Amino acid sequence: AQSVTQLGSHVSVSEGALVLLRCNYSSSVPPYLFWYVQYPNQGLQLLLKYTSAATLVKGINGFEAEFKKSETSFHLTKPSAHMSDAAEYFCAVSARNSGYALNFGKGTSLLVTP
Amino acid sequence: GAVVSQHPSWVICKSGTSVKIECRSLDFQATTMFWYRQFPKQSLMLMATSNEGSKATYEQGVEKDKFLINHASLTLSTLTVTSAHPEDSSFYICSAPPGAGGRNQPQHFGDGTRLSIL
Numbered sequence: 001a002q003s004v005t006q007l008g009s010h011v012s013v014s015e016g017a018l019v020l021l022r023c024n025y026s027s028s029v030p031p032y033l034f035w036y037v038q039y040p041n042q043g044l045q046l047l048l049k050y051t052s053a054a055t056l057v058k059g060i061n062g063f064e065a066e067f068k069k070s071e072t073s074f075h076l077t078k079p080s081a082h083m084s085d086a087a088e089y090f091c092a093v094s095a096r097n098s099g100y101a102l103n104f105g106k107g108t109s110l111l112v113t114p
Numbered sequence: 115g116a117v118v119s120q121h122p123s124w125v126i127c128k129s130g131t132s133v134k135i136e137c138r139s140l141d142f143q144a145t146t147m148f149w150y151r152q153f154p155k156q157s158l159m160l161m162a163t164s165n166e167g168s169k170a171t172y173e174q175g176v177e178k179d180k181f182l183i184n185h186a187s188l189t190l191s192t193l194t195v196t197s198a199h200p201e202d203s204s205f206y207i208c209s210a211p212p213g214a215g216g217r218n219q220p221q222h223f224g225d226g227t228r229l230s231i232l
Contacts, residue, residue: 032212034220043207043225044158090157094221100211101148102221104157 002027002093004074006105014113019063019078021108023091026072033074034092034102035065044090050074061085086112117141118210120224128232129200135193135227137208143188144210148221149181152205161206164191198231205229 007022025031033050048059055067065076074091091105117140125133137147145166150158162172162183170183180202182194195202207226 041228044223046220049220094212099146099163100213100221101160101163102150102158102209103160106157 002029002031002095002098002103004033004091004093004103004105006089006091006108008108009106010109010111012111012113013081015083016080019076019081019085019110021076021089021091021110023065023074023076023105024072025074025091025093027093027095029095029097032094032100033065033067034094035059035063035074035076036090036092036104038088038090038107040087047076047089081110081112083112083114086110118208118222118224120208120227122227123225124228124230126230126232127198130197131231133195133198133229135195135206135208135229137191137193137224139189139210139222142210144191145185145188146211147185147191148209148211149183149191149193150207150209152207152226154204158207161193166191195229198229200231203229203231 004025035047036044047063048057050057050067058064063078089108092102094100094102119138121136147164149161151161152158160173161176162170164170164183164185166185172178185191205226205228209221209223212221
C-alpha cells in the first residue's frame, strides 16, 4: 500500500514569498505522485504529477515539485506567492498495484497575507 | 481532453431519502471509476471502485448496503446513498483512472457532489 504524509496542516506566507509545502511518501513499489489544489466549495485541480520521468516536475500556476527518492519526498514549491494561491493543497500517491486509486494526504491549507 | 461529468453538484434532502449521484465519462469509455468521499475540512478517502459489468470493490469500513455503486455502462457509474442521514453529509467525487481517456491522460475528476442531509 502507498501513503503520503503532509507536514503542516496550515502554512502562512506573505505575498511574494516562497511557498514550500511538504510531502513525504511511503510506497513498496515505484510511486506516482501528485499535487492537487482545492478552492473552497470546489473540486480538485491537478497542479502537477510525477510518473517516473523527470524528477523535477513543473506544473501550472508557477508551481513545481521535486521527486527525491533518497528522502522519499515530493515537496511543492513556488518562488513567489500570490493572493490567489490561498487554497487547500493535497499531495497524493498511487501505484499500479492499487489500480491507480489515489491515497491523499490530509491536506495543507495555504494562507497568503498581504 | 477527457472529461468526467458529475451530477448533481449540490443536493439538500431530508433524512431517510435515497440520493443518486451520477458520474459520466463524456468523451471516453471507462471500465473503472473511483468514488471518493471528503468530510468538511478533511482529506479525500477512497470509498470504492466501480467496475463495468461486475460488482464494485469497497474499501474497508465502507457500508456496501448504504453506498450502492453501479457501473451500468462504459460511460456511466452511479453512487446511491440509501436512507441518507445527517452523518452521510459530505462531498462525494468520482474519477476515472489515469489512461482511461487516452494514453498518458491523468486521473480525471468530476466536479463533485455536495450532499447535505437535514
